[in-house]
Amino acid sequence: MRSCPGQLVVHRDGTVAYCTQETAGRRCAGEDHPHRGGFFACRVVDGDNCSYCAAAPEDLDVLTTTAVTVVTSTLAPVTTAPG
Ligand SMILES: [Zn+2]
Ligand SMILES: [Zn+2]
Numbered sequence: 001m002r003s004c005p006g007q008l009v010v011h012r013d014g015t016v017a018y019c020t021q022e023t024a025g026r027r028c029a030g031e032d033h034p035h036r037g038g039f040f041a042c043r044v045v046d047g048d049n050c051s052y053c054a055a056a057p058e059d060l061d062v063l064t065t066t067a068v069t070v071v072t073s074t075l076a077p078v079t080t081a082p083g
């Protein structure tokens with residue numbers, strides 16, 4: 001599977017917000033592809049100013065933080081792959 005060199009930004013509920021490749025004007029390999037830049041919570045990137053997450057329950061914050069940590073460690077071997 002092709003990997004994307006960008007960073008995937010996700011909302012608190014785990015929904016993909018966007019890929020940094022897209023905001024940089026480049027093509028994203030796909031939100032379901034491995035991202036070598038890893039995952040970021042949208043509130044980190046946008047300074048907790050996300051309208052999507054503002055409407056989401058606060059309780060999901062902890063769950064998403066855990067999920068992001070697990071996914072990042074799972075993808076770790078991919079970041080060392082050539083290309
Ligand atoms: Zn958000
Ligand atoms: Zn991407």
